[in-house]
Amino acid sequence: MHQWRWRVLFATLRVMVVIPDSLDQLSAQEVRELLTGLMTKVAQQDQELVYRQTKIDQLTHEMAVLKRNQFGRSREQFDSTQVSLLGEAFDEDLAAIEQELKNLTPPPKTDTEPPKKPKRAALPDNLPRVDVRHEPDSTACKCGCQLKRIGEAVSEKLDYTPGVFTVERHVRGKWVCSNCETLTQAPVPAQVIDKGIPTAGLLADVLVAKYADHLPLYRQEKIFGRAGLEIPRSTLGAWVGMCGVQLQPLVDALKQSVLNHSILHADETPIPMLKPGNKKTHRAYLWAYAPGVFEATRAVVYDFCESRAGEHARAFLGKSDADGGWSGTLVCDDYVAYKALFTKGITESGCMAHARRKLFELHANHSSLIAAEGLKFFDLLYDVERDVKALNTEDRKRIRQEKAKPLTDALHKWLLLQRSKVPDGSATAKALDYSLKRWVALTHYLYDGQVPIDNNWCENQIRPVALGRNNWLFAGSLRAGQRAAAVMSLIQSAKINGHDPYVYMKDILTRLPTQRNSQIEELLPHRWTPQIK
Secondary structure: OHHHHHHHHHHHHHHHOOOOOOHHHOOHHHHHHHHHHHHHHHHHHHHHHHHHHHHHHHHHHHHHHHHHHHHOHHHHHOOHHHHHHHHHHHHHHHHHHHHHHHHHOOOOOOOOOOOOOOOOOOOOOOOOEEEEEEOOOOOEOOOOOEEEEEEEEEEEEEEEEOOEEEEEEEEEEEEEEOOOOOEEOOOOOOOOOOOOOEOHHHHHHHHHHHHOOOOOHHHHHHHHHHHOOOOOHHHHHHHHHHHHHHHHHHHHHHHHHHHOOOEEEEEEEEEEEEEOOOOEEEEEEEEEEEEOOOOOOOOOEEEEEOOOOHHHHHHHOOOOOOOOOOOOEEEOOOOHHHHHHHHOOOEEEOOHHHHHHHHHHHHHHHOOHHHHHHHHHHHHHHHHHHHHOOOOHHHHHHHHHHHHHHHHHHHHHHHHHHHOOOOOOOHHHHHHHHHHOOHHHHOHHHHOOOOOOOOHHHHHHHHHHHHHHHHHOOEOOHHHHHHHHHHHHHHHHHHHOOOOHHHHHHHHHHHHHHOOHHHHHHHOOOOOOOOOO
């Protein structure tokens, strides 16, 4: 392992530092400058190599723990339902770790004798075949002669459209020059899973079914079996894990695009997470962040964390340190985890829907006449919001000041009056205190036309997750939860931009292997346009 570290170091130094042919021609000052530059580059590269080695050791340890939990005796202590669901997470996590290790470790030296490759079972002959031909752009040799076709190389990939399997036969013609005997073939198309059998269409269907339709892999295994081909869930899990790693740069770009906005929504919902060590589920949380409902960008980014602690929100927004990170207006409920953010340059905007909900629950549970009277104020405020929804920022602020502010002033006086009439600790007092204690945050939207009245937009984006957890019960691991959050960020963002999630995922999985990092933002859901074929 250490040998390749030094090979990478010296190869990199040879490229980054220009060393003259003769040191005799250099002055003493030039020699000192050269040595200083070399020492600086060595220190930088060594730091990078230490980071890579630390990451490799961490992933190797994580893989060993996963394999011990998957194949060790402790697995016998789970019931059959837990084993089937947890097994998916094991397969996905192992494939993801192997892909990350592959990305971190440079390819080994080429041996004279190529390693033996395991034989893959042939795809069933009864499946329909579609030929996809790849030929050179030109059949003229560089020497001036005309190339002759002497054969072809065929590789088969498994494609899937809902209910139907097909096989793509990628036919690469072999062209040879009779004069200089040069063999020419069109390059192999890049794939998300290198040398794998699934096409982007099949991978997109698996991801959308798992993370949008909330179908666990063991159910997809049965669906594929009815369609004519049995794919083991372990194979499906490996595909999902590798796709999660390859999609992460796109999710990171989506997160950065969201953080570029000065107004954000935030919300969170509990997700049970299984901890194999103690055979119990732990309450983890999925956090959701989205640009303000009046912002031009339609997107949502999910962040899966082990707890509901405020440190996770601070880490996502870059506020873990005293300086730097995101700054702007955060629309959220009154959860205490957000409070530390409001001392770090972030402005709080409360959720009027939560304030209304307290009175609604009081009226629904106790038929409170006070609550019924207070709900009328909120109904009038939301009438104003419906009128200004389609207006620009300045007009929205102006009308809010003209119509909504007198209503909030009247509501505030009414809340104070009613609160003076009810005893402390009563249900009515608690409902009234919720609004009174948060009044500045609740009315912040009146002074900024770009800020929404409530946090309903973010709650709508987190609702599909809350509905889906009834199907998959729990996340199999922290890594599995983070992978689900990443893929669901892309799928949900595609849906709120009006895209078919299957069409979107198929297209980006097709284009991602050859997409330049500098142009990866073109694949974000709010900027994506399908390729014209």
